[in-house]
Amino acid sequence: MKNVIQLAHGSGGKLSHELVSAVIQPILGNPVLDQMHDAAAVCIQNTRLAFTTDSFVVKPLFFTGGDIGKLAVCGTVNDLAMTGAVPLFLTLGLIIEEGFSLDELERILHSMARAAGEAGVQIAAGDTKVVEKGAADGIFINTAGIGAIMEGVHISPLNARPGQDIIINGFLGEHALAVMQDRHGLTFPASLNSDCAPLAGLVKEILTKVPEVAVLRDPTRGGLATALNEIALAAKVGMLIEEEALPVSTEVRAVCDILGFDPLYLANEGKMIVLSEHKNTENILTVLHNHPYGREARVIGKVTSQPAGQVGLRTAIGGIRLLDMLTGDQLPRIC
């Protein structure tokens, strides 16, 4: 009875207060959270702001390389960073199924605290709802975030221009497969971890050195192919990607071969696409290669003028074909 979340934890009464003061505050607390105001008053003068949200419903909750808590921080931090913002504050919305383990909740919150620490963000406000057994699947997490956009930085998918280099910071598809661990009887090697990471520090370093970066985007759900298409569509440019340049690990390749997946459509949680003029590429790669989240960074292609709104892939044997957006979820297949 004591080690599970009860309905009363979310009823706004004393148990809710206890949950906040005895569990959430000691782990995530900071001067802003501790105000316990209806809404956190965050004052950032003279600053352009980025503001975003994401809900996290990943199963399993814990996977190699991360958990739903780390993901909930990194996801929103990265979305902020992708606009050239320095993430500052997050809100945290928990929807918890009656009977959920308090231990697991604490583990998740600890993980959020660590990720928030690394990303330099504070949880500024929160909300907990508990729903009846069977009305949710364990826990769902929403985070919203605000950040201050760096001075002189103007990131937008609309900035994609022909001639720009397309850079990725590392291996593809690892998050999607890490959360698929042990499904379909497959056993993955220990080396296959989610890439889940907060990229805010890395982005800040890049933008400090090269403020004129044109586009940033994190290829999460839908994968690299979808993210590239989104940019191409928005900016009405084409792209040409070199298949041989794409960083895909042997393990990811192997799972894809077995289940019939394409790694270019698999979700990443610690990856970003950088578009910038070719003259900046060396500077950007230097920063990337000196950062733990950019060691495997490389140029994977170029922005072209044609065909507008579409992405081409030059294959290993030299053919060029369309690289389309994801349609539906990838399902494991045998044919």
Next chain:
Amino acid sequence: MKNVIQLAHGSGGKLSHELVSAVIQPILGNPVLDQMHDAAAVCIQNTRLAFTTDSFVVKPLFFTGGDIGKLAVCGTVNDLAMTGAVPLFLTLGLIIEEGFSLDELERILHSMARAAGEAGVQIAAGDTKVVEKGAADGIFINTAGIGAIMEGVHISPLNARPGQDIIINGFLGEHALAVMQDRHGLTFPASLNSDCAPLAGLVKEILTKVPEVAVLRDPTRGGLATALNEIALAAKVGMLIEEEALPVSTEVRAVCDILGFDPLYLANEGKMIVLSEHKNTENILTVLHNHPYGREARVIGKVTSQPAGQVGLRTAIGGIRLLDMLTGDQLPRIC
């Protein structure tokens, strides 16, 4: 197959894009949402900001006087307003169960659009997750919001001081009972509606006339009693509430008598507590009485110095007793 949300609507691929562009954008769209950036860039120079979040898991989704969509906007707008902020932008996080009716989703989104329009806020960014059948109960909604705190306004529960008047803007407990419609075989009269309403406009009017208001709070989950206790605890003051002054409708009283509830612990979604020096009371009441959400406003008690951190209630027959926080949810009872 076409009129239900499918897994692919949340996969980040084309159907997700379609959902956004064909359903969400036409209803909630605005220049900020239409950017379709990783995070909305909201620039509010020289302004103190309020930032908050709430998740909404109400069942039934539609009730007399509102629905989950209206609630999701009003809840966060009101939380912003309670800090003396003018709410500006919301984020919207949808967690939808596979198989959920698209019609109902649209109904909900329309309702959000209406409420957002009335409250003067824009949906600045959003996220949709779809979970497997059985992994959620229809739809859960998270909203986060930012607002600019009005100049010269410094609202905080810490501002509660002995001698201040305690004002409520209308009848208590209506939201909680409206969402309980038809449970336990009870049939409510048409006059019993949720009080769900965005209070931002009303708050702005009050603060324009009386910027020195000390405390605002919306007595939502946990009801009036819990909200008052939170303030008393935070500011280390006492309070004395007059039972006879508490606005409780005959219908709410009747349901409470039948099910053994106390209206002071029932959730409200269009109510606020205003604490201010007695000299401002007339001005505040004048604004309230001229506003549709304040017609039944009245003074319900006073801040006292003792007993610090506790709230007293002077009963109809003249006794004074403790008015405690809510413990657990109120359950219908027969004894």
Next chain:
Amino acid sequence: MQQLGTEETQRAAAFLAGEIRKMATRPVRLMEVCGTHTVAIFRAGIRQLLPPAVELVSGPGCPVCVTANDFLDTAIAYSRLPGCMIATFGDMLRVPGSSTSLMAAKSAGADVRIVYSPLDALMLAKENRSRQVIFLAVGFETTAPAIAATVQAAEQSGVDNFFVLTAHKLVPPALRFLVESRCRVDGFLLPGHVSSIIGEGPYRFLTQEYDIPAVIAGFEPLAILRAVYTLVLQLHHGECRLENQYTAVVPPAGNPVAQQVLAQVYETVSSRWRGLGVLPASGLTLTSRYRRFDARQQIPVAVEPMRENSGCRCGEVLLGAITPRQCSLFGGPCTPESPVGACMVSVEGTCAAWYKYGTGRWNL
């Protein structure tokens, strides 16, 4: 129906309180037997209007509080049986048994439904024919006839998956136990709604055998204050009468139809009261005719051995022998959020009322 205005009420209350104060020349202990009276007294702040000499103590009149752990343990065991659904009044959900509560069992996946009426539980049985629906039949004479009538309705409609788990309690035997125990009670506020079923007769022994004045009272603050006034007045004048001040719903003979239904479906048995032990002829069980609705008889289940929470003094509290404040756990380890004994669970529980309405932990 007509009602008194606020100011009229206040003036009437002030008058009664004033009269009581005038007569309170020596300490008197009055017991409100009924938990609904207890709550009304605390909610209305009646204690604060009384002089220190007039002490109100609470009796064993909260059906949740007097229900012993073994009943809860059995209900929880049933809730965990595959195929079983528990239907219960909301009151029972949070009550701790020997090691857990129905609420916790529900959180862990048991199918526990809150109903407002036993007829709603019967409806659940009709809608879930493949399940065994077990209704927790708690309550005093007010509630027992409703459940008895529901059992008869189940029989008439041929429902074979509806069961009751009985723990009914009877008020007069508890009163007799009380007055024979060593706790001094100078006067009784008798439960208005129990009386509306059983009438005045069963209380006569209080005045006739034990010389204790008693008043059948309603639940409005003013009605309670009037009853207190009447008791103080009788004691002041050395009188001893059974007075019925709730004549609007308590005819002298009670409700004969309800009494008849009760006698058809139930028979009297000895019963375990929390803290008081087993009292003879103080409970109800199904007569042999209705035995097929008896969960205990029809659905075998293994129940954990009963353990009482050590340190809890519910028994003494229920007898009015001590006030909750005299229990060392009160307000510390034992609070409504984390109750040790049943008296801290129910809104009607004496310890809960003391805690919630501040007596013993708050003074203006």
Next chain:
Amino acid sequence: MQQLGTEETQRAAAFLAGEIRKMATRPVRLMEVCGTHTVAIFRAGIRQLLPPAVELVSGPGCPVCVTANDFLDTAIAYSRLPGCMIATFGDMLRVPGSSTSLMAAKSAGADVRIVYSPLDALMLAKENRSRQVIFLAVGFETTAPAIAATVQAAEQSGVDNFFVLTAHKLVPPALRFLVESRCRVDGFLLPGHVSSIIGEGPYRFLTQEYDIPAVIAGFEPLAILRAVYTLVLQLHHGECRLENQYTAVVPPAGNPVAQQVLAQVYETVSSRWRGLGVLPASGLTLTSRYRRFDARQQIPVAVEPMRENSGCRCGEVLLGAITPRQCSLFGGPCTPESPVGACMVSVEGTCAAWYKYGTGRWNL
């Protein structure tokens, strides 16, 4: 196992493409029968390396595409039966039947599980003894032995709640139908993995009876290019041979154990192919010995009348008679997000491959 480096691969590909170009003096139509070849060709951009005279057309080699609506309708009907659980390869989920898909049925609450192996479906049956687990037995000669072996395993372990709903298809009868139809095919790329089971023999009629060269090929881009080169070379020199270029996993006799299991569990029946109609001896059904695992025989279900999607030209696409671009619905009303015909559903479907990899809607 050793592999070729990127640059070596590119040079080898360039060499083969160059040779093909040199020989492409007259138009040739080569058909890759296997959907996995189709996808590999599109993914690797092989078409873009070939001269316009060398046309690659796709055959009926995607088991999802050739499955007729009545099978899907039956599966969906089963999925809605209380107590039934459908286990299926992921491929089948999105395929439209007459009025809906399994995915939609799942969204509406049907219990549909995706498995990687038929043995996983058998495991589901063991873990859910109160359910009837129906495995959708689709696939060509590669997949059918695995399912046949699973049925034998079910028999051995005494599982009585595991069933298969068969829609297997056989490749050689379809090839014979093809070459006898009016569509011109100058050479065949034969399916490497089907061949690893059935061996070389069943294809001999192509060269011997119809004078059409054929190559059993692997799935690496270079292997496909080599097979195309070989076919073009044969045609250029007026030769006609069956060549096995996938000897690493295709022995001339195939897999005799698999063939035996297949013969024990299944027998040949005529079968409906989407768009092609019913072809004699082109499908498999359970032999009488294993009939108790046959869902159709054991579990009665009402199935809606089959309707074909009007306007869909899947049949002609599967015969190589038209390219998807020639279907007026392609890319308009029919896209992978909202497929009209099955060829637009499966990743291996010809229409889907054309759409996804851009042929017919994209040119750099």
Next chain:
Amino acid sequence: MCLAVPGKIIAKQDLLATVDMNGITRKVSLMLLPQADIGTYVLVHAGFAIQAVDDAEAQKTLELFKELEGYAAAGD
């Protein structure tokens, strides 16, 4: 001990009455009070009418309180 509220019978079919309790209505069984008719007030507990409310007696109680209040007002 036992929450019960008065309500007015506004409809009745066999032993099932619709009772209006200050604007809230509910189906209530008359199995324990079979003689109750439309228009009368009954005491409702757990979905059953358990007693009829005696109007005259209720009025008497009210009069008594008014009387007391009168004493108090006079005493002021």
Next chain:
Amino acid sequence: MCLAVPGKIIAKQDLLATVDMNGITRKVSLMLLPQADIGTYVLVHAGFAIQAVDDAEAQKTLELFKELEGYAAAGD
């Protein structure tokens, strides 16, 4: 038509093998290839080993491609 990947048998018990496919392992049935032994490569499809991979033949194909590549390099 039929996705199948090669993998190496790294353990075997009766007709159940553990197969390593480029670092990913899975239990694979040998019902269709009962003679396959630890250390050999097999082609895996739908949880079954459906063929043995003939190393020598695989090597031959590789050699052929190298040869072609040689022609191309020479032709440059």
